[in-house]
Amino acid sequence: MTDAELMDILQQYKEGRISSEQALQELHKSSxxxxxxxxxxxxxxxxxxxxxxxxxxxxxxxxxxxxxxxxxxxxxxxxxxxxxxxxxxxxxxxxxxxxxxxxxxxxxxxERPVRRDPHHTILILTAGTSDIPVAEEARLTAYLWGNAVKTHYDCGVAGIHRLFAHKKDIDEANVIIVIAGMEGALASVVGGLTDKPVIAVPTSVGYGAAFHGVTALLAMLSSCAAGISVVNIDNGFGAGVLASKINHLR
Incomplete structure (x- = not known):
């Protein structure tokens, strides 16, 4: 319920068009x-x-x-x-x-209409193609929360020249989400390239010693690059929400 709808309930009660019990019921429903x-x-x-x-x-x-x-x-x-x-x-x-x-x-x-600011973008980077499902959860979440979003997938440290090809978008982004499994190194690399906040998302992608994302999680938490926050394993939704809240700060 919006503030305007709440004001309408109060006005109806003030004018005697609804009883106190009806107003209370509507206010409870709004909670x-x-x-x-x-x-x-x-x-x-x-x-x-x-x-x-x-x-x-x-x-x-x-x-x-x-x-x-x-x-x-x-x-x-x-x-x-x-x-x-x-x-x-x-x-x-x-x-x-x-x-x-x-x-x-x-x-x-x-989806309901919302105005997006094309000059304040969220950039999403993944280390590999296998990380895309988590990235897409983050992308759609951030988009529906009213943000302009750019993505570059499969640009991890195994071929780091692919990441550097996107340096312009890294520089122009307002917030960056980095999604990686395996050893999770991409978050540290991106964190060292930008002055913008980086949200790291470990994924459960990887062989045995990746421990279903625990290795990437601990690596991201232990990153020596400043300005990196870390959300839970495979939590693209949480990353999209946090990025949105940062992106809407002015």
């Missing part, structure tokens, strides 16, 4: 909606600038559909469900025709 299996946070958009995002993994198709419809009815911004399957999307799409699915990012979303 969260208790539906038994979930407490849907309708006030998050007002607090944080974007509606609650649904983590679809572990939910039933019916639960996901109910939450998406509730958010659709009570929010102004785009609606997202991360870690969603094609089967979940097919079920949701039967009731919500405007829902879309990005198979690589595994996100079901309802």
């Amino acid at each position: 969260f909606e208790d539906v038994g299996f979930a407490e849907i946070d309708h006030s998050r958009e007002r607090r944080q600038g974007f509606p609650e995002v649904i983590f679809a993994e572990g939910k039933t198709k019916e639960q996901l559909l109910f939450i998406m419809k509730s958010l659709q009815e009570n929010s102004q911004g785009s609606i997202m469900a991360t870690r969603a399957s094609r089967e979940m999307f097919d079920f949701v799409h039967e009731d919500i025709a405007e829902a879309r699915y990005d198979e690589m990012a595994r996100i079901i979303y309802i």
